[in-house]
Each structure stands twice: as structure tokens, then as C-alpha cells.
Amino acid sequence: MKNIKYITFFIAAMTLGLFTISCEDDSDLFTATPTTPITLAELPVTTIVLDATNPGNPAVTFSWNEANYGQPAAENYLVQLSSDQAFTNPVDATSVSGTTTATLSVNELNSSAGSAGLPPFTLSTLYARVVSSIGAQNGLPVSSNVISFEVQPYFNYAFEDYYLVGNGTSADWNNNSNNPPLFRDAENGNLYNYTGFFTKGAGGEGDGRFKILEIRGQWQPQWGTAYPDGSDPIETSGAIAGNPGTQDSDPGRFGIESDGYYTFTINFSSNTYSIAPYSESGATVYSSMTLQGSGIGSDTPMTQLSFDSHLWYVSSVNLQPGDIQIMTSSGSTWGGSTEFSGIATDGGGSIPVVVQDDYEVWFNDLTGEYIMIPLNL
Known part of the structure; x- marks a missing residue:
């Protein structure tokens, strides 16, 4: 029925003198056909020990032959890695188009190996394959053969840690005195809380103040309020600023109005903070x-x-x-x-x-x- 419809359309177009239109429609008849599986070449090395000191260096290059979908269009290639040969939970390591090689840096291979479940500092087998496809929608995907090699990943601690400093805290204005850390939210790596005792000290305007440090023993980077340091009212919420995170000058100080327990929350996604009283009455005081x-x-x-x-x-x-x-x-x-x-x-x-x-x-x-x-x- 489809061929009959095309013939009918062609005759009608000729009758109207619209031959060029029928030629344009005729181009829609070209179709891609599934390619035979491409061949992923074995690697020249079988063991790769990743070095965290050179994360940008090339770690491995994969190469394969060109897929053939019967169309003069660039093919897409997705490199996948897995901890098992069945690719139960494949990791998409990288993708390229119109070329038959792909290189992963040390950091990229380490990250992919970790995502695949390989433990750090241990030689483990990693499996690789390439999935070819065509078009913007990645149509007609076909997987290559599977190769394997040994990888020893390193561990990449991807989190930031922050510490209290100031005369409202146990460390006073000493940037390296067992400054307590903020507690990072397990689900949101940019959200931090600290619930504990803060002191107002002598009770003056400059007492009960604190800031946040990224590194013990260093004053920068430091985080505080968006007010200039020294011209900073005590508020229960507001915007945060950082030197050098947002500016070259030091940010203002957080603060509390009286001795007590408070929950301090800081969100580095929204660059905001809040301070709220916390009641510890009835809480168990442990001896060890x-x-x-x-x-x-x-x-x-x-x-x-x-x-x-x-x-x-x-x-x-x-x-x-x-x-x-x-x-x-x-x-x-x-x-x-x-x-x-x-x-x-x-x-x-x-x-x-x-x-x-x-x-x-x-x-x-x-x-x-x-x-x-x-x-x-």
C-alpha cells in the first residue's frame, strides 16, 4: 500500500508540474540498516595503575573499526565500562561521534572505575565495550565485543570540609585549635549543619561571633555574612560571602545574642545561612x-x-x-x-x-x- 501511495502522489505531482516536490519526497525513502557489530581492539597493556598526582594525563585509548549503517552520516560511539562481563550495571565512560578512537584521562578512568564498583588501591578486572548508533536519537544501537583489563583506581575524596572559628566557639579566633567541623548532609554535599553550644562571652557587640574556614591553620578561604567585616549586624539568616569564594575582602561575622545551644545551617548551593535556637533540655549527657x-x-x-x-x-x-x-x-x-x-x-x-x-x-x-x-x- 505504501508503494501505491507514492506512485499516486508522483502522478498527481507531474500533472501539476511539481516534479521538484516529488523528488524531495523521494529522498525520504533512504533508510539506515543495522550495522554488523564493530570490533573493539584489545589494549596494548593489560594492567593500568592509576596515579592521583597526574589526573589529567591520558590513561587509556580505545579504538575500533567504523560502523556501517548504509547512510552517509556520522556514527555515534558510546564507551561503556563494567565490573562484570554481562554489563549488569554499565557505566557510560565517554562518547564520540565520527571518529573511531576515544581516550580517557587518569581522572576519567578512575571515576568510571569507581562508579562501576571497583575498590580503590586494588587491582580488579574492568570490562569495556563500545555501543554504536546513528542519528540524534542514537537509533539502531549495536554493541561491540567485550575486552577486559586490570585497573587499580585511587580514591578521590570529592567533599569539602568546613570548620568553626571565632569567639563564640571553642576555638576562639584561633584558626588551628581543634576547630570543630560542620556536619555535612549525606544527601546534599553542599548543605552543612552544626548544632551545639555557642557563647556570647563578655556580651559585647563583637562577642558571640564566628566564621567558617575551609582549612585549619589558614584564614583563607573563609566564609561569613555578606556584610563587610566589622560592619556586620547579628542576624538569624541571610546571604553568605567568602574570601576568595565571592570577593577579595573578608566577609562579615555570624553571631548569636546570648549563650545557648543553636543550630547553624549553611547552604553553599544557595549561598545562604540560618541560625536557630536549639533546646537540649532532657538530652542524655554521656560519660563516654x-x-x-x-x-x-x-x-x-x-x-x-x-x-x-x-x-x-x-x-x-x-x-x-x-x-x-x-x-x-x-x-x-x-x-x-x-x-x-x-x-x-x-x-x-x-x-x-x-x-x-x-x-x-x-x-x-x-x-x-x-x-x-x-x-x-
Whole structure:
């Protein structure tokens, strides 16, 4: 029936003298046909050890023959990696068009290997294939053969950590005095909270103030309010500014009006902050906290912050892949489900440790928040 319709249209077009239109419609008859699977070449090396000191260097180049879809159009090629030969959960590493090679940098291969589930610092098998397709909609996809090679990824700690400084905090205006860290939200890496005691000190306008540092021992980068430093009223919410994050001059100071417990929240996505009173009345005051679990060599006591009895820390402890829990002086065991930061609950399972390193660990028994900061990654 389709051929009859084209013939009828052609006769009608000739009758009207519209031969050029029929020729244009005739071009629509060209169709692509599925290509035979392309061949992905074996790599000249079988083992790749990734070096974190040169993340931009080329790590691996894949090459294959050109697909043939029967049309003079550029073909698309998607390089996929997987931890298993069946490509149960493939990772899209890179894509190219109109060329038959693709190179991944050290950082790109490391990221893809991690996304595929390969553990860091261990040689593991990684599988690769190329999926060819055609057109803007990636039509007629066909997978190549599968090759494999050994990869040793490194671990890339992708998070930022922030620390309190100021006369409203335990560190005073000392930028390297066991400054407590903010607790990073496990679901939103740009959202941070700190619930704890702040002091107004002598009660003056310049007392009860604080800022946020990115690196202990360094005054920049620092974050504060959008007001100029020294001309900064005490407010419960507003915009944040940073030197050098948003400007060259130092930002204003956050502040509280009286001694007490507060929840300070800062959002680096919206560049906003808020400070709200927090009631700790009725909260249990523990006499001890201990780290335990398969991720730690032996039970390790945590230190109670003298400035705030609800904050506990270990300055440095070696953790290995496994899990940890926090045991309180009452015998209860607290745990969470997210690595590096999250919220622990009484009987809440185990906190995963995904990579070996020396860690600084903090725990807030008011909120259950914990943060594990690797010291060498």
C-alpha cells in the first residue's frame, strides 16, 4: 500500500508540474540498516595503575573499526565500562561521534572505575565495550565485543570540609585549635549543619561571633555574612560571602545574642545561612563514647569536647574497609548507613568505611550527626 501511495502522489505531482516536490519526497525513502557489530581492539597493556598526582594525563585509548549503517552520516560511539562481563550495571565512560578512537584521562578512568564498583588501591578486572548508533536519537544501537583489563583506581575524596572559628566557639579566633567541623548532609554535599553550644562571652557587640574556614591553620578561604567585616549586624539568616569564594575582602561575622545551644545551617548551593535556637533540655549527657567495629583495629575511646559535652571526637584513627559503630556509656550502640557523613541512630546498624586511611571522627550525641574526615586522601 505504501508503494501505491507514492506512485499516486508522483502522478498527481507531474500533472501539476511539481516534479521538484516529488523528488524531495523521494529522498525520504533512504533508510539506515543495522550495522554488523564493530570490533573493539584489545589494549596494548593489560594492567593500568592509576596515579592521583597526574589526573589529567591520558590513561587509556580505545579504538575500533567504523560502523556501517548504509547512510552517509556520522556514527555515534558510546564507551561503556563494567565490573562484570554481562554489563549488569554499565557505566557510560565517554562518547564520540565520527571518529573511531576515544581516550580517557587518569581522572576519567578512575571515576568510571569507581562508579562501576571497583575498590580503590586494588587491582580488579574492568570490562569495556563500545555501543554504536546513528542519528540524534542514537537509533539502531549495536554493541561491540567485550575486552577486559586490570585497573587499580585511587580514591578521590570529592567533599569539602568546613570548620568553626571565632569567639563564640571553642576555638576562639584561633584558626588551628581543634576547630570543630560542620556536619555535612549525606544527601546534599553542599548543605552543612552544626548544632551545639555557642557563647556570647563578655556580651559585647563583637562577642558571640564566628566564621567558617575551609582549612585549619589558614584564614583563607573563609566564609561569613555578606556584610563587610566589622560592619556586620547579628542576624538569624541571610546571604553568605567568602574570601576568595565571592570577593577579595573578608566577609562579615555570624553571631548569636546570648549563650545557648543553636543550630547553624549553611547552604553553599544557595549561598545562604540560618541560625536557630536549639533546646537540649532532657538530652542524655554521656560519660563516654567508643568507636568499635570491623573497620577499626581495636576499640578506640572518643574525647568529649570540654566546651560542649555533647560533642565527641577522635583526632586521628586508622580505619580500614569495613564498618564502625559508636558505643555509649549506657551500653547503646549507634550507627548509620552512609560513608563519611550522616546521621546515626540508636541500633541503627553500622557506618560503612569504604577506604583505608587515618581519619578525624566527630559525633554529635544531640542530633546523631557524624563526620569522618580522611587526613591523607
